[in-house]
Amino acid sequence: MTNVPLVDTDIHHAPRDWRDRIALGFTKTLRWSADTFFAKRYGHRAIVLETVAAVPGMVGATVNHLRCLRRMCDDNGWIRTLMEEAENERMHLMTFIEVAQPTMFERLVIMAVQWVFYLGFFALYMMSPRTAHRIVGYFEEEAVISYTLYLREIDEGRSPNVPAPEIARHYWKLGSDATLRDVVLLVRADEAHHRDVNHGMANELAGIAVAANPAPYPAHAENLRKVA
Numbered sequence: 001m002t003n004v005p006l007v008d009t010d011i012h013h014a015p016r017d018w019r020d021r022i023a024l025g026f027t028k029t030l031r032w033s034a035d036t037f038f039a040k041r042y043g044h045r046a047i048v049l050e051t052v053a054a055v056p057g058m059v060g061a062t063v064n065h066l067r068c069l070r071r072m073c074d075d076n077g078w079i080r081t082l083m084e085e086a087e088n089e090r091m092h093l094m095t096f097i098e099v100a101q102p103t104m105f106e107r108l109v110i111m112a113v114q115w116v117f118y119l120g121f122f123a124l125y126m127m128s129p130r131t132a133h134r135i136v137g138y139f140e141e142e143a144v145i146s147y148t149l150y151l152r153e154i155d156e157g158r159s160p161n162v163p164a165p166e167i168a169r170h171y172w173k174l175g176s177d178a179t180l181r182d183v184v185l186l187v188r189a190d191e192a193h194h195r196d197v198n199h200g201m202a203n204e205l206a207g208i209a210v211a212a213n214p215a216p217y218p219a220h221a222e223n224l225r226k227v228a
């Protein structure tokens, strides 16, 4: 039996100011675009969106790293947290690429979106890291919802519950009998953790009291070389 941390799927940060409202509006616009483009093709949705989700952590880590070098100050653990988030999202991508194959058009979309999103998010993070983390927090709220819907597709028999890919069994330390359903539950738990961490960082930057504990993070393999 796979050990999956309990996830509160209903957590939502109510916008407190215009920055939060812009972040939420931007996220809802992208959500609408993804719903229109992918409909219920959850495997394809996961592949394309995970290529985007793996960008903010690396941008945040880079900007914080450079800022700490300039100011000669401590990072309070943010840099490693954000780098780990980027790596975790890349492992989501490597897992779902074993489940669905992107179309040529989706590969072109990924290439085009990556440059626009990387440069745009970098610029935003330089101007307002608080808004950048709030956007990621809202992205992750939507990711939790999307993976809950993916679970429903599997449970109601519309998506086959295939055996978990080997890369996923290694990364989440799963047994040989693990299935795609186990993997989606663990990916959703990862996203819930990112959601709370990023809202927490945005809160800290805004001077709002930070929630005590983020959603628990599933256990991950430390050595990725076997599967990289």
Ligand SMILES: [Fe+2]
Pocket: 050, 053, 088, 089, 092, 143, 187, 191
């Ligand atoms: Fe992800």
Ligand SMILES: [Fe+2]
Pocket: 053, 089, 140, 143, 190, 191, 194, 195
């Ligand atoms: Fe995430």
